[in-house]
Amino acid sequence: MHAFVNRTRPPDHYFLWNELNMLRVNDDYLKLRAGYLFPEIAKRVRAFREQNPDADVISLGIGDVTEPLPPAVVEAMHGAIDELATRGTFRGYGPEQGYAFLREKIVEHEYRARGCDISADEVFVSDGSKCDTGNILDILGPGNTIAIADPVYPVYVDTNVMAGHTGLSNDRGEYEGLVYLPATADNGFVPDLPDRPVDVVYLCFPNNPTGSVATKETLARWVRYAEENGTLILFDAAYEAFITDPEIPHSIYEVPGADRVAIEFRSFSKNAGFTGTRCAFTVVPKGVTGADGNGQSVPLHQLWSRRQTTKFNGVSYAVQRGAEAVYTEQGAKQVRGLIEHYQCNAKIIRETLADIGMRTYGGVNGPYIWLQIPGAGSGAGGPASGWDFFDKVLNQCHVVGTPGVGFGAAGEGYFRISSFNTRARVEEAMSRFRKKLSG
Numbered sequence: 001m002h003a004f005v006n007r008t009r010p011p012d013h014y015f016l017w018n019e020l021n022m023l024r025v026n027d028d029y030l031k032l033r034a035g036y037l038f039p040e041i042a043k044r045v046r047a048f049r050e051q052n053p054d055a056d057v058i059s060l061g062i063g064d065v066t067e068p069l070p071p072a073v074v075e076a077m078h079g080a081i082d083e084l085a086t087r088g089t090f091r092g093y094g095p096e097q098g099y100a101f102l103r104e105k106i107v108e109h110e111y112r113a114r115g116c117d118i119s120a121d122e123v124f125v126s127d128g129s130k131c132d133t134g135n136i137l138d139i140l141g142p143g144n145t146i147a148i149a150d151p152v153y154p155v156y157v158d159t160n161v162m163a164g165h166t167g168l169s170n171d172r173g174e175y176e177g178l179v180y181l182p183a184t185a186d187n188g189f190v191p192d193l194p195d196r197p198v199d200v201v202y203l204c205f206p207n208n209p210t211g212s213v214a215t216k217e218t219l220a221r222w223v224r225y226a227e228e229n230g231t232l233i234l235f236d237a238a239y240e241a242f243i244t245d246p247e248i249p250h251s252i253y254e255v256p257g258a259d260r261v262a263i264e265f266r267s268f269s270k271n272a273g274f275t276g277t278r279c280a281f282t283v284v285p286k287g288v289t290g291a292d293g294n295g296q297s298v299p300l301h302q303l304w305s306r307r308q309t310t311k312f313n314g315v316s317y318a319v320q321r322g323a324e325a326v327y328t329e330q331g332a333k334q335v336r337g338l339i340e341h342y343q344c345n346a347k348i349i350r351e352t353l354a355d356i357g358m359r360t361y362g363g364v365n366g367p368y369i370w371l372q373i374p375g376a377g378s379g380a381g382g383p384a385s386g387w388d389f390f391d392k393v394l395n396q397c398h399v400v401g402t403p404g405v406g407f408g409a410a411g412e413g414y415f416r417i418s419s420f421n422t423r424a425r426v427e428e429a430m431s432r433f434r435k436k437l438s439g
């Protein structure tokens, strides 16, 4: 536990606020640096387009899918809509936790098939892993010591800032109160265990943004650490479908004991193309506990269930029927086809960048390629920072990527390229890289 002093709320602010008779805002939001990363990029791209209306801009920035929903999913959704059109089969509110038909399929295919002992009532269907990784903070108390990797998916950091779990940020963009775990080329972009006890740690494998993966031994080390230190692991496995190496675990529950220390976030966004449709699920095993103010053990399942039933009304019936179709024979085959499409894009990107002399990581067991920016910060004519390289790629190639520094200070000197696009656009982007950035 750490005691954190919130410096943005000196008592005289309360006085001023009362005097002015004005609505009080959440000051913690004012600690956030700039905008959320992807809208910030979109803003810069909009400005570029305004200045260059004829430029054909290719986005390899935000990890948004481009390929249409699998036909089996579409057919199931159409069928569900037809049901809703008829009095006899119409449905109103669904169960907040998700329909049993979907939760049971999830358990059978994602967990039992991998030897994980997860039951359907431990699965909570939701509208996204991004939302759930933020919302989970509702059930955690103040004063926890929170560890995150650096670089990291910015949602984990920003939602902790919004919840008042941090102080202000320093020049490097690091927030007081968070424990940063560097993920660098030296450790294969897999952070080492913290050098002190922490209460919560976010892990994301396959990793966004670096594309690194965790072996079963690595995850077992984290589970042991969590058991020894009373740590909650928030495990984001939104990209598990991209794993190609059969030795790499798809779920943290493949590690014995993880069902007492870990909550897992999973999504249909990146495998089945649901980024716009919205469907995901979060697993909160009944054995995962925390302590109340009296030191009594409380199951997090009970709190998350209470949170969801109060604040969430579930994912629409048609979307859940669509997600269920992912587990049919046809659906599974079509989803595999989608993933192979993006994996092939990733291979084209990796190979092109290698060909033109650039160093890359990731892109094998995940959809993101983590590019080491040539000459970054060397003062030898290379870009000074990831945002300079972002501008260079946008101006010279008309391609959008994501500066690594947008994911944290340790991401400086890197650039993330997403494989989510059509084949033709990826090939075109890479041909521009060859022409403009070779050598």
Ligand code: MLT
Residues within 6 Å of the ligand: 061, 062, 063, 064, 130, 208
């Ligand atoms: C990303 O580009 O990092 C992802 O699109 C983020 C997300 O899925 O929210």
